[in-house]
Amino acid sequence: MSKPVSLGLPAPRRRWAKLPRPPLAVALAALVLLALIGMAVFAPWFTHHAPQALAPALRLKGPSAEFWLGTDAYGRDLYSRIVYGARVSLTVGLGVAVFSVAIGLPLGLLAGYFRTLDALLMRVMDGLMAVPGILLAIAIVSLSSAGLATVMVAIMLPEIPQVVRLVRSRVLSAREEPYVEAAVLMGTSTFKLLARHLMPNTLAPLIVQGTYICASAILTEAILSFLGAGIGTETPTWGNIIAEGRLYFQLKPGLVLWAGLALSLCIVSINLLGDAARDALDPRMKKR
Amino acid sequence: MACEQAPLLQVENLRVATAEGRPILHGVSFHIQPGETLCLVGESGSGKSVASLATLGLLPKGALQVEGGTITFAGEALLGASARRLKALRGNRVAMIFQEPMTALNPVLSVGRQIDEVLCCHTRLDAAERRAKTLDALAQVHLPDIQRIYGAYPHRLSGGQRQRIMIAMALVLEPTLLIADEPTTALDVTTQQQILTLIRELQQRHGTAVLFITHDMGVVADIADRVCVMHQGQVVEQGAAAQVLGQPRQAYTRQLLAAVPALAPRAPRAAGSAQVVLDVVELSMVYPGPRRLLRRSPGTCAADQVSFNLTRGRTLGIVGESGSGKSTVARCLMRLLTPSAGAVRVTGKDISELSAAGLKPHRKRIQMIFQDPNRSLNPRRSIAQSLIEGPMNYGIDRAEALTRAQRLLELVGLPADALGRYPHQFSGGQRQRIAIARALAMEPDVIVADEAVSALDVSVQAQVLELLDGLQQRLGVAIVFITHDLRVAAQLCDEVLVMRRGQVVEYGTAAQVLGAPQHTYTQQLMAAVPGKAWDFSAAARS
Structure with missing residues (x-):
């Protein structure tokens, strides 16, 4: 009875060794995102024009050796503006994703596990969700100054209920799992139960949701800039570059398209990486 | 055999492989005559369902494909037939029922x-x-x-x-052929008996041939004309039911038959210690009904005045069909539910009304083994982490808990290097062994096993039952064994309690309850056990 059974399995490997070899698309996405982040961080090294430098004589020029992507309606170097624009867009995208997950995750765990708290918390979340996101953001921005922090808070607030609902629904189904009940029977404290057994269940969908929030925050920031409720045009963002370029789209489509390309590349890369991370983190998604 | 008419369905040397080329069926051959019942029997992963799906052209596209062989139905080759022709055949000439x-x-x-x-x-x-x-x-x-x-x-x-x-x-x-894939596995035993009788009756009336897929040797004994035993994608043995079940030629068939638990109750064991470790007094559980406008509608009474007790080192079986309230009783014992009324005394202490904090010191006295070993272990935590969690909650330091975990793994028959692995690297039976080790790590007085072997193959089930019995003798733990399977109950239990609609209908020693049942419901249950007339152990010995 107590004779050991041979398992015939390979020895367990370290966690990183278990991650699947990335397919080409994921590698490419990581490369693009790294390049964008590098560009944003070291923007002065990649450009030789200040993004705000006006040159009215050189307005709406085509691409040249001096201005790689041409100039905009005020003669500012479009290439420099897009490179510097990555700073705001990436900060807003990543910041909103990280903070809304960091706030929504504990709230969702509590709502899913404590039934009495659930009723109260979810009504507040329903209230937040009932206000259109853009409208709420405009209201918040117009109540205080239109700085980077205000814009981020304004975009984050409507995203939090989405995270809370997602986490709560995962907790509600996971808490019925026998392994959670087994942990309860072993005297595991509520905090450990939430942290060890319930939270890991929510991470895979949260990563996907996080990438979606990141992409959507970058877009929302662009919309706010376009509506004039976002960050002013003296600080270039992909959003306000597109908004300004829109007026001259028929004359110089590049004004919209180059910033649009950067935006699309960024969002596609983030989504691809999110999917890849989900597959890698969930042991059940592995086929072999 | 030469004078027999042409077979209705003839499968010859059928080979199926996964998209990656891993073989699933290695040349399977069987045939069915018009009007007869062929049982494809085997444990999970033996390929019996794949064989039947291939017959109807229903293999999941992109995952499994036929590599070779022939399938002939009423003289018509099915492999290579158009999707349209297969669709016309399904329904019209061949029908299928599922689990x-x-x-x-x-x-x-x-x-x-x-x-x-x-x-x-x-x-x-x-x-x-x-x-x-x-x-x-x-x-x-x-x-x-x-x-x-x-x-x-x-x-x-x-x-x-x-x-x-x-x-x-x-x-x-x-249709001329009915393919039934485990059609009674999800049903209660009395319902199963009715469905088997119905299939037999309709078969005789219409002359339908039946390809019956099952893992249950009892069902085979009841319904099969011929039997085809499958193991790891191969046909191990086939022949007339009486021959395969009565004089099996292959070792694997004998092993399969020997693993079927006997229906005769185990020999009574001398009562060891007289210490009552679990005393349940008039336990009732009423689930509240939905809230209506002004008043609550009456609730559902899932357990009604259930009383029993259990002394150290003994096993009590709670048997009943689905909805009888046996799982509700288990959950009340574990205080996963708070009972509406009654007392649950674990080693003398009533835990039925304790608060969450008051409960903690008593939780370790009573532990549970769940039905589905795939879901009772956290897939993201290693075996070591799962095994040491409980002891560490009760203040045992990590190193000591790990030593204990290692010892327990050896006790349940797993290698010590299993500690670093994750649940998905183990088979169902091995995972159930780990779940048992986890329950034992708390050094409980009582273990509640809720359908702990129901999800396992019959040979694995026999091993786990043997393990539980051995552990009980060694450690003196009392076991509440909840099952719908009277054969399993007869094998393991000293006392048996029969439940129906939340009430105890019969309670006594296994010999009394299963040997000479008094209540009509117990008698019905005993009568409905598939293959009860067949002595599997005798066949396995021959």
């Missing part, structure tokens, strides 16, 4: 409409004729009040009734 009737029926159409749809697709009858034929089919499967059933939706029917609907739907076109 879980709820998922096979469309939940938003009435069952009458669903049978009508089959007739609509395959015949040219007008609406009135179709309705008459549908009602006739419902009557043939002995459903009550067929006019009402015709308009009923699947969720309004019981599991047995749904399976009857599936059979009616399968047989309404009078």
Whole structure:
């Protein structure tokens, strides 16, 4: 009875060794995102024009050796503006994703596990969700100054209920799992139960949701800039570059398209990486 | 055999592999004569379902593919037949019924409409004729009040009734071959008996051949004309039922038969210690009904005045069909539910009304083993982490808990290097061993095993039962064993308690309850055990 059974399995490997070899698309996405982040961080090294430098004589020029992507309606170097624009867009995208997950995750765990708290918390979340996101953001921005922090808070607030609902629904189904009940029977404290057994269940969908929030925050920031409720045009963002370029789209489509390309590349890369991370983190998604 | 008529279905040297080229079936051959029942029997992963799906051209596309062999149905080659031809054959000439009737029926159409749809697709009858034929089919499967059933939706029917609907739907076109894939596995034993009788009756009336896929040797003994035993994608043995079950030629068949638990109760054991470790007094559990406008509607009484006790080192079996309240009792014992009334005394202390904090010191006295070993271990935590969690919650330091975990793994027959692995690297039986080790790590006085071997193959089930029995003798732990399987109860239990609709109908020693049942319900249960007339152990010895 107590004779050991041979398992015939390979020895367990370290966690990183278990991650699947990335397919080409994921590698490419990581490369693009790294390049964008590098560009944003070291923007002065990649450009030789200040993004705000006006040159009215050189307005709406085509691409040249001096201005790689041409100039905009005020003669500012479009290439420099897009490179510097990555700073705001990436900060807003990543910041909103990280903070809304960091706030929504504990709230969702509590709502899913404590039934009495659930009723109260979810009504507040329903209230937040009932206000259109853009409208709420405009209201918040117009109540205080239109700085980077205000814009981020304004975009984050409507995203939090989405995270809370997602986490709560995962907790509600996971808490019925026998392994959670087994942990309860072993005297595991509520905090450990939430942290060890319930939270890991929510991470895979949260990563996907996080990438979606990141992409959507970058877009929302662009919309706010376009509506004039976002960050002013003296600080270039992909959003306000597109908004300004829109007026001259028929004359110089590049004004919209180059910033649009950067935006699309960024969002596609983030989504691809999110999917890849989900597959890698969930042991059940592995086929072999 | 030469004078027999041509077989209805002939499968020759069928080879199926996964898309990656890993073989699933290695040259499987079997045949079915018109009007006979062939049982494909084997444990999970033996390829019995794949063989039947390949026959109908229903292998999941992109995952499994036929590599070679022939399938001939009534003289027609099925491999290479067009999708359209196969579709016409399915339904018209060949029908299939599945294990879980709820998922096979469309939940938003009435069952009458669903049978009508089959007739609509395959015949040219007008609406009135179709309705008459549908009602006739419902009557043939002995459903009550067929006019009402015709308009009923699947969720309004019981599991047995749904399976009857599936059979009616399968047989309404009078196919010549019925493929039944574990059709009674999800059903209670008394319902199972009725469905088996029904399939037999309809088969005799219409001369349908049946390909019956099952893992249950008892069902095989009851229904098969011929048996085909499969193991790891190969046919191990086939022949007439009496021959395969009576004088098996292959070691694997003998092993399979020997693993079927005997229905005779185990020899009574001398009572060891007189210490009562679990005393349950008039335990009741009422689930509150839905809240109506002004008052609550009456609740459901899932357990009604259940009383029993258990001394150290003994095993009590709680048996009953689904909905009898046995799992509710288990959850009340574990305080996963708070009972509405009554007392649960674990080593003398009533835990039924303790608060969460007050409960903690007593939790470790009573531990549980769950039904599904795939879900009772956290997939993201290593075996070591799962095993040391409980002891560490009670203040044992990590190093000592790890030593204990290692010792326990050896005790349940797993290598010590299993500690660093994750649950998905183990088979179902091994995972159940780990779950047992986890329960034992708390050094409990009582273990509650809720259908702990029901999800396991019969040979694995026998090993786990043997393990539990050995551990009990060594450690003196008392076991509450909850099961729907009377054979398992007879093997393991000293006392047996029979439940029905939340009430205890019979309670006594295994010899009394299973040997000479007094209550009519217990007698019905005993009568419905599949293959009860067959002595599997004798066949295995021969």
